[in-house]
Amino acid sequence: MSRLALVRDPRFLNHITPDAHPESPQRLAAIDTAFVKAALDNSVKQLEPRSAMEDEIALVHKASYIEQLQDDTKRASGGSLVQLDADTFMSGATFDIAKLAAGAGLTAIDAIKSGEHDSVFVAVRPPGHHALIDKPMGFCLFNNIAVSARYAQLSGYKKVMIIDWDVHHGNGTQWAFYDDPSVFFISFQQYPFWPYDSGWYTEDGSGEGRGYNMNIPLPKGTGDRGYLSAFDQLVKPVCREFQPDLIMISAGYDAHQDDPLGQQNITTSGYAMLTQRVRDLSFMTGAPAVVFLEGGYNTRSLSDSAIATMRVLNARDEGETGAVHASYLMPAAAGISEHVTGDRNPALVDERIREVRQHFGKFWPTLR
Numbered sequence: 368m369s370r371l372a373l374v375r376d377p378r379f380l381n382h383i384t385p386d387a388h389p390e391s392p393q394r395l396a397a398i399d400t401a402f403v404k405a406a407l408d409n410s411v412k413q414l415e416p417r418s419a420m421e422d423e424i425a426l427v428h429k430a431s432y433i434e435q436l437q438d439d440t441k442r443a444s445g446g447s448l449v450q451l452d453a454d455t456f457m458s459g460a461t462f463d464i465a466k467l468a469a470g471a472g473l474t475a476i477d478a479i480k481s482g483e484h485d486s487v488f489v490a491v492r493p494p495g496h497h498a499l500i501d502k503p504m505g506f507c508l509f510n511n512i513a514v515s516a517r518y519a520q521l522s523g524y525k526k527v528m529i530i531d532w533d534v535h536h537g538n539g540t541q542w543a544f545y546d547d548p549s550v551f552f553i554s555f556q557q558y559p560f561w562p563y564d565s566g567w568y569t570e571d572g573s574g575e576g577r578g579y580n581m582n583i584p585l586p587k588g589t590g591d592r593g594y595l596s597a598f599d600q601l602v603k604p605v606c607r608e609f610q611p612d613l614i615m616i617s618a619g620y621d622a623h624q625d626d627p628l629g630q631q632n633i634t635t636s637g638y639a640m641l642t643q644r645v646r647d648l649s650f651m652t653g654a655p656a657v658v659f660l661e662g663g664y665n666t667r668s669l670s671d672s673a674i675a676t677m678r679v680l681n682a683r684d685e686g687e688t689g690a691v692h693a694s695y696l697m698p699a700a701a702g703i704s705e706h707v708t709g710d711r712n713p714a715l716v717d718e719r720i721r722e723v724r725q726h727f728g729k730f731w732p733t734l735r
């Protein structure tokens with residue numbers, strides 16, 4: 368069985384944002400270059416995405432919103448950009464490219480379903496996790512991962528776990544599934560941080576969905592130690608108890624220590640280790656993993672970290688995974704500890720993890 372597939376398409380570069388906007392076409396160009404440089408093109412199958420149909424996007428978004436965006440993109444033709452909110456823009460090609468970005472996830476689900484692949488990396492822009500059902504937000508137009516989760520459920524993956532490690536809260540995804548116990552949403556974020564009106568752990572779901580929305584708010588300066596510790600103490604046990612049919616990752620790389628927007632302290636090696644945790648969950652539950660690109664605005668750390676994720680997912684065995692980790696470690700750190708970076712305030716990180724654990728113990732016996 369071939370392991371990892373990559374969904375990519377040069378058309379994603381055609382969504383234009385203003386000069387100096389952090390969410391630039393160069394982000395994906397850098398990942399493409401790094402992919403070839405890492406020789407992953409020899410072993411990773413590349414899949415061309417299809418466009419999502421409007422009724423598929425409407426699994427999550429309001430039909431009136433889809434129509435509104437179509438009208439907005441027309442106003443952008445002729446080279447001018449249309450501004451949708453403080454930092455979200457459309458160029459003439461954007462509506463079609465956003466449909467392609469949503470469709471890339473559907474291509475990934477089909478690839479998993481065929482049994483040919485057990486993991487897929489979906490390298491798209493515009494990103495999706497801030498998009499609300501009726502509103503664009505924070506560079507996002509359609510919520511790519513949410514649309515794919517609904518499509519996956521129709522394809523037979525009834526229980527979906529979405530893990531969002533972007534530095535920002537995945538508010539759009541949270542609200543899309545807030546009352547739904549069939550989609551367990553877990554989001555790590557720098558807190559307090561943009562968007563300032565969501566992301567605290569008491570937002571735990573509503574109605575039947577209570578307990579199926581877990582926010583892990585981490586203080587500024589949290590590094591590999593804090594993220595991995597939160598993953599091991601919170602995500603792993605609830606995943607074992609929930610037993611998802613499919614694991615989806617909103618993989619932003621803007622919690623990297625070199626990112627210009629976030630103030631977290633994850634290293635490239637840290638992303639490799641987080642990905643290994645995802646592989647472990649996949650192995651434990653038998654659920655395949657689909658990884659969606661979200662943020663990440665230093666093209667170097669973004670592309671290095673995205674490639675680290677792909678290399679771990681594509682590794683044949685533990686030895687190969689170990690070699691992937693070692694290749695990102697400084698010589699002095701290799702073999703000493705897997706925690707490349709600590710936390711600026713480890714006591715506060717540990718306290719926060721304890722609070723989340725205690726709060727969710729009400730819903731998940733494994734956390735008591």
Ligand SMILES: [Zn+2]
Pocket residue numbers: 533534535619621661662663
């Ligand atoms: Zn982000």
